[in-house]
Amino acid sequence: MLDLYAGTGALGLEALSRGARRAVFVERDHGALVALRRNLRELGLEDRSSVVGAEVCAALRRLASTGEQFSWVFLDPPYAKETEGVLAELSGGELLTPCAVVIVEHDRRHQPGSVGGLFLTDRRHYGDTELSFFRSSDS
Numbered sequence: 001m002l003d004l005y006a007g008t009g010a011l012g013l014e015a016l017s018r019g020a021r022r023a024v025f026v027e028r029d030h031g032a033l034v035a036l037r038r039n040l041r042e043l044g045l046e047d048r049s050s051v052v053g054a055e056v057c058a059a060l061r062r063l064a065s066t067g068e069q070f071s072w073v074f075l076d077p078p079y080a081k082e083t084e085g086v087l088a089e090l091s092g093g094e095l096l097t098p099c100a101v102v103i104v105e106h107d108r109r110h111q112p113g114s115v116g117g118l119f120l121t122d123r124r125h126y127g128d129t130e131l132s133f134f135r136s137s138d139s
Contacts, residue, residue, distance in 0.1 A: 002026070002063075002095075003058050004075035007026050009036040016045050024068065026052045026059040049129065056082070058090050064093045071097040075107035084111045087134070091116030102134040 001023040003012035006064060012023035023045075027033050033053050040046050052059045056077070073090060077083055083104055105114055108130045114120045117137035124131045 002031055002070040002073040003076050004059075004073065005035060006051075007032050007076075009039050011076075012049065013039060013043065014047065015072070016043075016048055020072070021048065023049045024052065024063065024070070025049065026054065026056055028053060028055050042091050056086055060089045060093065060095060061088070064095050068095060070095055071100050073100065073102040074105070075102070083110070086116055087112060087115040087118055091118040091136070096136045098136065100136045102130045102136075105132070106132065 001012055001020045003009065003023060003025045006025035006027040008014060009025050010018065012025050024034045027035055027036060028074065033051065037051060040049050040051070062103040068088060075083070077086065080103055083106060087102070087104070090102060096102070101113065102118055106112065107108070108128055109124050111123070111130065112132055114134070119137065121135050122133040
């Protein structure tokens, strides 16, 4: 499980609590990183997780260089303009397993579309918030 723009790690922590074997959290904000690391320590999840303190695209390139692969990716970027670049980075590399699911949380007014090898499969609306679900082309 890869949690991009992780903040304090709520989504990745939830995935770990529901049986995910491992989670990687990517966040660049110092305050959020401090809280995230504290949450992992207090919940005893440090051995099943890793934290990357970096800008998302740089972190994705670093993870790809180590051979990391993910079947679930969640991203909630603070700015809509970042979404397509991150989706392109994910679809153009070796980070996704076959049939990987990528979930993007975004404002309803800024709907991302299919990018590269990632194809939109579903959208769910929750007020002004929307979740877009993508699958890799290997599915």
